[in-house]
Amino acid sequence: MIVAWRLRGPVLGLLVAGAGLALGCASRPPAAPPGAPRPSAPPTAEPAVRSRVPLAAAPSRASRTVELGRSVRGRPIEAVVFEGGSRCVLILGGIHGSEPSSADLAGRLVEHLKGRPQDLAGKRVLVIPRANPDGLAAGTRWNARGVDLNRNFATDNFEPCARNGRAALSEPESRALVRAIALYRPSCVVSVHAPLNCIDADGVDASYALAREMARVSPLPVNDLPAMPGSLGSYAGDELGLKMITYELDRKKTPGNSPAAYLDSHLPALLAAIGRG
């Protein structure tokens, strides 16, 4: 399926700024029209490669860790990139620091894919386990400036305020995620949260079809949550037209299951997103 990039406003500026650096998961967006707004912090460089797997690994199955940016407190915001093909799927956790199970699940996915590269299903997979490292360290929903990063994206429904950010993309963590999308051009984004116990889709019809496919192999049901202002779901799903899933874990680890078994019970849904994303 061809990704429909519907670009406008600061979103356009960011993506165009990143176009020359794109690592290529989809076709490039059109050039910016004259007078298009510029982003507050456009991507300026390819993220630094922090480590590589041993050279003995097959190049097409290699993974590497890249730094997308730094948090307010200077913590690295890292992505693990698995090279399985040209089409890209982005999966992230921990955008709300009070939801550590989401970071745990994304981290578990990283370990799984390192051991089973065949589950890349011919995709480039980008995993960002800790999108809000300051919030995760402090156990708070917000970043270190008290901003809800999942309300800080440049969307039509963005609502400026202290909690959402005085301006869209005012926070380095939200800019790092937009940078990742601009550089890697995912066709599908899955953001793991907790504890609303559902799989929520945004944007294009294909998002809803994917949510149903994921629910077939997940403990979670499909539930269409309201679109929140300035959320990643509104940005990726409604503004960019990507397949967009918000994967809401339940409040507590399933009683009787070990934490590892709990996380593993959600891996099939994430692998379904990789396969169909």
Ligand SMILES: [Zn+2]
């Ligand atoms: Zn959340």
